[in-house]
Amino acid sequence: MTLCSESASRLSSEEIRRRAAALGPWFHNLDLNGVWTAPEHFLGDYPAVKWRRFAQAIPADLSGRSVLDIGCNGGFYSIEMKRRGAARVLGIDSDEAYLAQARFAADVTGQAIEFRRLSVYDIAALGERFDIVLFMGVLYHLRHPMLALDLIHEHAARDLLIFQSMQRGAAELEPVREDYDFEETKPFDRPGWPKLHFIEQRYAHDQTNWWVPNRACAEAMLRSAGFEISAHPEEEVYICRRVAAPEGAGAVYPMRGPSA
Template sequence: MRSIDDEIRELSPWFHNLHLPDGRETAPDHFLGDFPSFKWREIAPSIPDDLSGWSALDIGCNAGFYSFELARRGARVLGIDCDSHYLDQARWAAGQYGLEGLVDFRQMQVYDLARLTGKFDLVLFMGVFYHLRYPMLALDIVAQKTAGMMLFQTVTMPGREVAGQSDFWINERDALLEKGWPKLAFIEERFAGDPTNWWIANHAAVEAMLRSAGMRITGHPGDEIYLCEPDPEKPSCMTTWNRSEYLSAVQAQKDDL
């Protein structure tokens, strides 16, 4: 008969260090430390203690750490990831915690969310954005699925400067070189040894993109973390004058499925 230790080894490697009910940990020697527990401690105070009746979406759920924390607070959670290996870990861990009835794990790309009906009261969009080849499309899709609050996190460039923006003439492009102008660095090959690290944004770009997607930034619970909510006073242009471009992109990926 296989022991829990055997099952943990068979499901390795683990990126989430889960603390199992019997005291075992799935990645006690994680190179980042006790990850993502320390990240959860940063965002947990921003999330209501009682999520009963809430629907939650965990994008890039990996082995399900955040999904399980939200489920413990009473939310019904959809966790999505494109990697079947991590989803196997998450489904196994759900059984260990006895949370199978509250958490649904599905293999999906973030772009597939455009096919889902309905919205979520709480969305976690953390540690995914810089891995996406088409980041603004993904953010537009996720923003449209956010009914209440979103916690967004991405790797950023050093610095917190934000430059004022205005409508410059085409020959006044020197303004784009200002330190606080919104910028994304494109990674053609690899960053930190990972070929899926496509983009590194500066702080100004993250805030600008969130606003452009129709989100209002309400707080910064931790480093590189943005607490947001839909902004009815400044909806995304893709819900108004630029709707056709969004629908064309979404329909294209639907037709390819």
């Protein structure tokens, strides 16, 4: 059940605390009129602690802009975009528990935000492009991360992509040539070569962590999907503009069998 913003804004602190606890556990630590949803978060005041490192890289006035928040979780970034005046904010997530949290948080904070249950793989169903697409902390949870970037480029992004991914491995960057001979194997062992680390079972006790890029790989994947990196304001965050995808890029649309 979703409260109307007017009634939610009048809830007592005790009622907010009770309802937030019932919707828990929370991954986003949100300030709901003085009630914090995840005060013991293992990453600290997350994601606010990360937001403060790159907030200045996003326009302070988003009047007239549309925003798509992919993997919105508890709604932190959706709420911040609406607070900056975005005309429309749509948050999507495949987890109904997170969406319930996001709806409650938006109601309590008085933000008119739409939330829908949708996977990044299904964003073509939206049938529209957005001025700003947020893709924060999702890539490494996906079995098919490059497909997701290709789909965002083909169906969702009109201009800006705000991207963040956990990174592991070397932070070095080195020039990569356009082509290599078959016999050249040493570049693959260099720290600055793009590497996407596969996690067969779990990382950080989470079975949804599948792939973790190093920095070179994160940047190469963005370029390969047709996103030009215009700023790197935080170690894991990139501000990108949608450009023409390179030759050979594009999403794959497999045939579905009768059991699909």
